[in-house]
Amino acid sequence: MSTEGIDPAEPIATALDAIHSRIARAARDFGRDARDVRLVCVTKTVPVEGIRAALTAGERVFGENRVQEAQAKWPALKAEYPDAELHLIGPLQSNKAAAAVALFDAIGTIDRLKIAEAVSAAMQRSGRRPKLYVEINTGNEPQKAGVAPEAADLFIEDCRSRLGLKIEGLMCIPPQLGLISPHFALLAAIARRNGITGLSMGMSADFELAIQLGATHVRVGSAIFGGRH
Numbered sequence: 614m615s616t617e618g619i620d621p622a623e624p625i626a627t628a629l630d631a632i633h634s635r636i637a638r639a640a641r642d643f644g645r646d647a648r649d650v651r652l653v654c655v656t657k658t659v660p661v662e663g664i665r666a667a668l669t670a671g672e673r674v675f676g677e678n679r680v681q682e683a684q685a686k687w688p689a690l691k692a693e694y695p696d697a698e699l700h701l702i703g704p705l706q707s708n709k710a711a712a713a714v715a716l717f718d719a720i721g722t723i724d725r726l727k728i729a730e731a732v733s734a735a736m737q738r739s740g741r742r743p744k745l746y747v748e749i750n751t752g753n754e755p756q757k758a759g760v761a762p763e764a765a766d767l768f769i770e771d772c773r774s775r776l777g778l779k780i781e782g783l784m785c786i787p788p789q790l791g792l793i794s795p796h797f798a799l800l801a802a803i804a805r806r807n808g809i810t811g812l813s814m815g816m817s818a819d820f821e822l823a824i825q826l827g828a829t830h831v832r833v834g835s836a837i838f839g840g841r842h
């Protein structure tokens with residue numbers, strides 16, 4: 614079907630309506646308040662026009678997984694939409710910590726002391742205070758970033774007491790294969806026993822399950838913007 618003459622923003626607005634309905638229904642079904650679940654629109658690889666469509670539709674929370682890509686797309690958008698909140702959801706290297714602290718309002722992938730230290734130093738130098746999330750490698754996958762579940766309590770304690778960091782939440786990316794719910798439940802359990810309220814979990818394929826298990830932030834990309842290339 615030809616899409617000529619159709620407003621390219623329309624499918625994004627329509628998809629966003631559908632996602633919000635599904636979030637509301639999941640919240641209702643699972644006894645949650647939908648206002649406690651924030652939609653993070655994941656805009657990695659999405660061109661600025663697509664992001665603009667989501668902003669026009671009223672979205673204000675966005676996720677990017679690469680510092681450099683976000684630096685290319687976001688400074689102008691943030692100038693235009695000062696209340697937009699940008700989350701880093703991809704791995705961070707310590708040499709990019711200052712750039713990440715300067716641009717992002719939340720850093721979702723703190724997973725080793727070297728990164729926590731670099732972020733802490735950049736925060737002190739800049740005076741900026743992005744919200745910090747610790748990434749947990751709930752599946753103990755060797756190729757994946759994140760703190761091992763059994764090391765999580767000590768790591769969180771180190772971030773708090775040695776670096777004075779406030780940990781806003783935890784995030785995870787469960788393994789591709791197998792049951793997902795144990796991973797969301799594990800993340801929620803680690804958060805609970807450490808007195809942490811934020812839970813960034815759930816993507817296009819599984820955000821309703823994440824809401825059932827306590828997600829406060831669901832990170833949805835392809836269900837809004839279409840497949841990535």
Ligand SMILES: *Cc1c(COP(=O)(O)O)cnc(C)c1O
Nearest residue numbers: 655678702816817832833834835
């Ligand atoms: C890409 C990405 C998402 C969004 O994934 P979709 O399946 O497109 O919704 C969420 N979280 C992280 C960390 C990502 O890299």
